[in-house]
Amino acid sequence: GAVVSQHPSWVICKSGTSVKIECRSLDFQATTMFWYRQFPKQSLMLMATSNEGSKATYEQGVEKDKFLINHASLTLSTLTVTSAHPEDSSFYICSASEGFSFNEQFFGPGTRLTVL
């Protein structure tokens, strides 16, 4: 099956720093990529949808200036958490799909961010 990777798998940073998380589709071209956040014992919350070459569409309540998403190619999307604070500590998960309408989403393994 299709594989999506994320890097890094975990990161610890100091408050106020920025952290970049990469999401790559390894064996297919991802027309659309999604970014989710998951707090402990909670469900996944969609943060934004990105299409290659376009600006990301953010869900209501997600600060676009804080969570910068770039989908520069059909195999790579990045999420940058700017000026991270302890409340940004979470499990960040990306997913990718090949088409614009419904298609199976392939999820990455997630990135655990801890902000001290």
Place this chain on the structure above:
Amino acid sequence: DAKTTQPNSMESNEEEPVHLPCNHSTISGTDYIHWYRQLPSQGPEYVIHGLTSNVNNRMASLAIAEDRKSSTLILHRATLRDAAVYYCILGGTSYGKLTFGQGTILTVHP
């Protein structure tokens, strides 16, 4: 987006069948029914999806009610590796966006 209702948790014994229910009474005619599962500290994994007819794949079966207001994910022989949170999601909206609910925590006993 139409919502789904799932039991918070279910338990099963190894090698027994498991039926995971999902209610979606406000489903629209174009909504697909998706099932994903998530093991601890991992990203979700696709299980199965369907629109109107029952579906089978190597992982599971999906039984969809005739009025499409409910569905059941069937694991034919549960294994310890099937212990996970199972999410029933309605999708098919723009760009395939999925809205995750709380899901059902499946515990499998040896």
